[in-house]
Amino acid sequence: MIDDSEGSDAETSQVETAFIVSQFQQANETIRIQLSLQTQMATVLVLANATLVGYAINNRVAGILLITSIFPILIIGIGYTFRRFALRLC
Numbered sequence: 615m616i617d618d619s620e621g622s623d624a625e626t627s628q629v630e631t632a633f634i635v636s637q638f639q640q641a642n643e644t645i646r647i648q649l650s651l652q653t654q655m656a657t658v659l660v661l662a663n664a665t666l667v668g669y670a671i672n673n674r675v676a677g678i679l680l681i682t683s684i685f686p687i688l689i690i691g692i693g694y695t696f697r698r699f700a701l702r703l704c
Contacts, residue, residue, distance in 0.1 A: 656693070660685070
C-alpha cells in the first residue's frame with residue numbers, strides 16, 4: 615500500500631498559504647477603506663469649521679466661535695478611533 619500523506623500535506627500547506635494571503639489582502643483593503651473614510655470625515659469637519667468661523671466673523675457672533683472649537687477635538691477623536699480599529703485588524 616502506498617502512503618500518500620506527503621502529497622496531501624503539501625496540498626494542505628498550499629491551501630493554508632493561499633487562505634492566509636487572501637485574508638491579509640482583505641485586511642489591507644479594509645485598512646485602506648478606513649483611512650479613506652477617516653480622511654473624508656476630517657475634510658468635512660475642517661470645511662464645516664471654516665464655514666462656521668467665516669459666518670461668525672461676518673455676523674460678529676461670538677457664540678458660534680465657541681462651537682467651532684469642538685471641531686479639532688472631533689478630528690482628533692476620529693483619528694484615535696480609527697487607529698484603534700486599524701490595530702485590531704493588524
